[in-house]
Amino acid sequence: xxxxxxxxxxxxxxxxxxxxxxxxxxxxxxxxxxxxxxxxxxxxxxxxxxxxxxxxxxxxxxxxxxxxxxxxxxxxxxxxxxxxxxxxxxxxxxxxxxxxxxxxxxxxxxxxxxxxxxxxxxxxxxxxxxxxxxxxxxxxxxxxxxxxxxxxxxxxxxxxxxxxxxxxxxxxxxxxxxxxxxxxxxxxxxxxxxxxxxxxxxxxxxxxxxxxxxxxxxxxxxxxxxxxxxxxxxxxxxxxxxxxxxxxxxxxxxxxxxxxxxxxxxxxxxxxxxxxxxxxxxxxxxxxxxxxxxxxxxxxxxxxxxxxxxxxxxxxxxxxxxxxxxxxxxxxxxxxxxxxxxxxxxxxxx
Amino acid sequence: xxxxxxxxxxxxxxxxxxxxxxxxxxxxxxxxxxxxxxxxxxxxxxxxxxxxxxxxxxxxxxxxxxxxxxxxxxxxxxxxxxxxxxxxxxxxxxxxxxxxxxxxxxxxxxxxxxxxxxxxxxxxxxxxxxxxxxxxxxxxxxxxxxxxxxxxxxxxxxxxxxxxxxxxxxxxxxxxxxxxxxxxxxxxxxxxxxxxxxxxxxxxxxxxxxxxxxxxxxxxxxxxxxxxxxxxxxxxxxxxxxxxxxxxxxxxxxxxxxxxxxxxxxxxxxxxxxxxxxxxxxxxxxxxxxxxxxxxxxxxxxxxxxxxxxxx
Numbered sequence: 169x170x171x172x173x174x175x176x177x178x179x180x181x182x183x184x185x186x187x188x189x190x191x192x193x194x195x196x197x198x199x200x201x202x203x204x205x206x207x208x209x210x211x212x213x214x215x216x217x218x219x220x221x222x223x224x225x226x227x228x229x230x231x232x233x234x235x236x237x238x239x240x241x242x243x244x245x246x247x248x249x250x251x252x253x254x255x256x257x258x259x260x261x262x263x264x265x266x267x268x269x270x271x272x273x274x275x276x277x278x279x280x281x282x283x284x285x286x287x288x289x290x291x292x293x294x295x296x297x298x299x300x301x302x303x304x305x306x307x308x309x310x311x312x313x314x315x316x317x318x319x320x321x322x323x324x325x326x327x328x329x330x331x332x333x334x335x336x337x338x339x340x341x342x343x344x345x346x347x348x349x350x351x352x353x354x355x356x357x358x359x360x361x362x363x364x365x366x367x368x369x370x371x372x373x374x375x376x377x378x379x380x381x382x383x384x385x386x387x388x389x390x391x392x393x394x395x396x397x398x399x400x401x402x403x404x405x406x407x408x409x410x411x412x413x414x415x416x417x418x419x420x421x422x423x424x425x426x427x428x429x430x431x432x433x434x435x436x437x438x439x440x441x442x443x444x445x446x447x448x449x450x451x452x453x454x455x456x457x458x459x460x461x462x463x464x465x466x467x468x469x470x471x472x473x474x475x476x477x478x479x480x481x482x483x484x485x486x487x488x489x490x491x492x493x494x495x496x497x498x499x500x501x502x503x504x505x506x507x508x509x510x511x512x513x514x515x516x517x518x
Numbered sequence: 519x520x521x522x523x524x525x526x527x528x529x530x531x532x533x534x535x536x537x538x539x540x541x542x543x544x545x546x547x548x549x550x551x552x553x554x555x556x557x558x559x560x561x562x563x564x565x566x567x568x569x570x571x572x573x574x575x576x577x578x579x580x581x582x583x584x585x586x587x588x589x590x591x592x593x594x595x596x597x598x599x600x601x602x603x604x605x606x607x608x609x610x611x612x613x614x615x616x617x618x619x620x621x622x623x624x625x626x627x628x629x630x631x632x633x634x635x636x637x638x639x640x641x642x643x644x645x646x647x648x649x650x651x652x653x654x655x656x657x658x659x660x661x662x663x664x665x666x667x668x669x670x671x672x673x674x675x676x677x678x679x680x681x682x683x684x685x686x687x688x689x690x691x692x693x694x695x696x697x698x699x700x701x702x703x704x705x706x707x708x709x710x711x712x713x714x715x716x717x718x719x720x721x722x723x724x725x726x727x728x729x730x731x732x733x734x735x736x737x738x739x740x741x742x743x744x745x746x747x748x749x750x751x752x753x754x755x756x757x758x759x760x761x762x763x764x765x766x767x768x769x770x771x772x773x774x775x776x777x778x779x780x781x782x783x784x785x786x787x788x789x790x791x792x793x794x795x796x797x798x799x800x801x802x803x804x805x806x807x808x809x810x811x812x813x814x815x816x817x818x819x820x821x822x823x824x825x826x827x828x829x830x
Contacts, residue, residue: 351532351533351536352536354532354533354536355533355536355537355540356540358533358534358536358537358806358809358810359537359540359802359805359806359809360764360805360809362771363786363801363802363805364802366786366787366790366798367541367544367798367802368544369790370545370549370789370790370793370795370798371544371545371548371549371550372548447661447662450661450663451661451662451663451772454663455772455775455787456791457790457791466661467663470661470663470664470667471663473667474667477667477668477671478671478675485664485667485668489660489661489664492659492660492661493656493659493660494659496658496659496660497655497656497659500655500658500659501655
């Protein structure tokens with residue numbers, strides 16, 4: 169995607185012993201699209217942290233406006249013409265003589281005075297509108313961002329850990345262990361992804377933790393495949409053989425020697441999976457298989473928005489869509505730039 | 519060829535066994551006790567025990583696994599826990615609706631994406647190419663849900679071009695009345711990623727030497743694209759279609775859910791919501807079988823498309 173090419177004069181600086189990460193960072197900085205999307209992603213992460221710490225959007229469940237309050241820039245909803253019930257015209261018959269509850273009305277009226285009720289005035293408009301209950305849509309979108317991004321990132325980390333660990337073992341040892349892991353991989357890929365997710369969802373139930381577990385367990389196979397291929401490639405390279413010669417253990421060679429050399433592959437995969445898992449979480453939550461009922465995510469917002477749209481209340485749909493589209497676009501562009509920076513050979517392939 | 523087929527089929531057995539074992543263990547370990555689910559809230563301990571005995575849940579694990587294997591081989595999964603409908607019947611009645619929607623989606627998606635991707639690849643680097651690439655990135659970032667919600671609202675509810683949802687018993691009515699909107703929306707959504715992918719396939723081929731040779735001997739651009747590049751790019755495209763094929767049976771479950779189409783995808787979703795294990799288990803196992811068979815067929819298809827491919 170990125171169109172900005174690294175300037176060729178970077179190469180000499182790399183040969184001066186600059187680390188691969190520093191070189192990648194230099195390349196990344198020349199990518200304007202990548203830098204801009206990095207800033208947007210960073211802003212979103214700040215938003216997530218602030219909302220997680222309760223600094224903003226902590227009151228998303230407070231019903232601050234009237235039900236379905238329109239956004240402020242649209243203005244309050246036109247008052248609907250309620251059909252008043254006509255006052256009865258007949259004479260007011262005194263039924264206290266036959267009303268069995270009549271003697272206790274006074275007692276109840278006094279008891280009721282002990283409780284104070286305050287009349288809260290609900291806002292007729294909210295900055296970006298309100299939902300069915302009058303909750304601020306903007307706060308919901310921020311809280312939803314916290315849940316959706318957290319789930320996406322955690323699930324991606326889980327999938328990456330599983331995939332990297334198993335891929336490392338399969339690629340490094342090969343043989344019997346490798347065959348068994350290949351068999352596990354074949355089993356997992358034989359079942360289509362969405363069916364695997366449903367099967368896990370059927371047994372794990374709902375909630376943030378479950379969604380992370382479901383997506384992580386169903387989504388590690390792609391990373392496993394790549395990491396395994398990389399480990400097979402590296403396992404017999406000279407530097408690994410040298411490490412073996414000086415007595416480095418298997419674990420040390422796998423995770424201290426080889427892993428840092430393929431970490432750019434893992435990092436790019438992690439970042440690609442974040443976007444995929446956020447989309448999956450949104451769909452799972454929409455279907456009622458995702459986060460719990462007392463939580464909000466972009467998916468639950470979209471599911472509420474479906475019935476609101478028919479009444480002409482478009483703002484919840486717009487808020488969730490805009491938040492998600494901006495984050496996902498920025499994250500995808502950042503991933504592209506990251507891949508280009510870490511693996512210049514791949515540049516321009518897509 | 520025969521030897522190849524036999525070996526491939528032989529290799530499927532361990533994978534298939536793994537799938538069955540995985541499904542069995544997953545539901546055994548985390549799925550809760552079927553007897554209490556079946557017994558309902560008012561079942562006495564004796565009733566639950568009776569159900570357990572009937573299902574063989576009191577037997578050792580390997581005997582239960584044997585029962586599970588027998589169910590798969592004999593296609594006898596018993597009845598759905600929720601509706602008491604036999605699982606086999608459930609499959610047979612839900613599959614046609616899924617195919618009515620999914621086959622047009624797959625065909626349209628492939629046939630629209632190929633010319634668009636070829637055109638974009640041909641003008642690579644130009645403003646059109648970049649504009650389309652930016653548009654697809656943006657299109658991809660919006661959730662599938664939004665397209666369907668807005669599409670259903672605008673085209674069916676506001677403009678009234680299609681029915682909002684519905685399904686009938688006649689295949690023809692379904693195809694011309696109820697399927698068009700879901701199909702159009704699904705194709706619109708999948709077109710962006712498919713175009714991006716196919717574009718890279720075409721770009722790969724356009725860079726090859728044979729294209730330069732063809733130009734050098736004076737062939738026109740359309741002939742080069744249609745006769746040389748397209749044929750070579752068909753191999754990865756075929757792979758991609760084959761990978762998507764098993765998905766046909768799962769159905770675009772979201773589409774089915776939105777438009778109340780009584781297909782397999784909606785059924786499996788209902789089963790998940792009702793904890794209807796027999797349906798989910800049967801589904802997972804059979805879809806896995808279909809996936810493996812389709813993969814084998816794809817490999818054979820390669821041989822037909824590209825004589826250079828050697829099956830070994």
